[in-house]
Amino acid sequence: MSRSRLEDLESAGLDPLSPELLVSLAWLVLGSVPIDEGELKAARRRAMLVLAAGGDPHRDLDVDSVAVDRLAAELDSPERRKALADGFGGLESKGLPSVSAAVEALQSEPELAWRIFAVAVIADELAEE
Numbered sequence: 001m002s003r004s005r006l007e008d009l010e011s012a013g014l015d016p017l018s019p020e021l022l023v024s025l026a027w028l029v030l031g032s033v034p035i036d037e038g039e040l041k042a043a044r045r046r047a048m049l050v051l052a053a054g055g056d057p058h059r060d061l062d063v064d065s066v067a068v069d070r071l072a073a074e075l076d077s078p079e080r081r082k083a084l085a086d087g088f089g090g091l092e093s094k095g096l097p098s099v100s101a102a103v104e105a106l107q108s109e110p111e112l113a114w115r116i117f118a119v120a121v122i123a124d125e126l127a128e129e
Helices: 003-011 019-028 037-053 066-075 078-089 097-108 110-128
Strands: none
Touching (some): 003 097, 019 097, 037 066, 037 110, 066 110, 078 110, 097 110
């Protein structure tokens, strides 16, 4: 993981518990969670349909949205949660107070971390459109 990306997040001045920072960190470690590409594409497609059914699919997402809830449940497994925790643990956040606090929050709250991961997966899909 590039330290410069973490430094950029730190310099943004975001609150450690801000959704923007938490989702950005999850986005940085998306690749550390092994999910078959076919399974991921199908789950993303279903999440996008749920999101679109609720109105504008480009509106702000949050951890409590139905699309996030369904995607998080569909992709959930102990192995994937461990891989996500390991991904956060691999971030070199020493000396970056806000980033370090955000990583600690994600590691201490696995359910929040998993839902933030689901937001990042959907956001990644929206960014590709």
